[in-house]
């Protein structure tokens with residue numbers, strides 16, 4: 001075993017897939033890239049995620065308590081990196097980067113039409129926001145695109161490095 005700098009630990013554990021988080025505030029939609037998220041409950045599905053207070057999305061998520069988590073496949077990887085490297089404060093990223101904002105059913109934040117799945121969410125717990133920028137979201141409605149079969153997701157390893165989903169293996173499960 002060799003020493004690993006603590007600053008690199010996240011590169012081992014960032015689970016992915018990298019997702020997009022959309023918000024809409026005062027009639028303007030925005031989108032950011034996010035890989036610090038995890039499931040915390042099956043049903044209703046609860047997702048914990050870290051949205052930095054340096055991000056414009058932090059302000060819009062705090063203000064509206066609604067968002068969409070959109071899951072991009074490999075073909076969107078370069079757009080994901082662009083989205084994650086600029087602020088939407090004064091820019092319409094949907095337009096400048098070339099993504100389609102589609103209306104959601106239960107929240108103001110838009111779906112991303114090019115993504116293979118979209119999850120409409122509301123913020124249900126903000127206890128750890130001040131300490132860790134950690135929001136707990138409840139998924140209210142989920143959509144998938146039937147035209148995108150077997151999408152490969154991307155997983156962030158830091159500084160422009162990503163791992164792409166590989167082969168699927170099936171093992172016997174004893175869970176019902």
Ligand SMILES: Cc1cc2nc3c(=O)[nH]c(=O)nc-3n(C[C@H](O)[C@H](O)[C@H](O)COP(=O)(O)O)c2cc1C
Nearest residue numbers: 032033034035036051052055056057084086087088
């Ligand atoms: C692959 C990738 C993953 C990222 N994951 C996160 C994350 O989990 N949380 C976060 O706050 N920012 C994350 N970022 C950075 C934000 O996407 C970035 O700061 C973005 O510009 C914020 O946009 P906004 O200011 O329009 O909200 C990530 C960026 C990339 C490229």
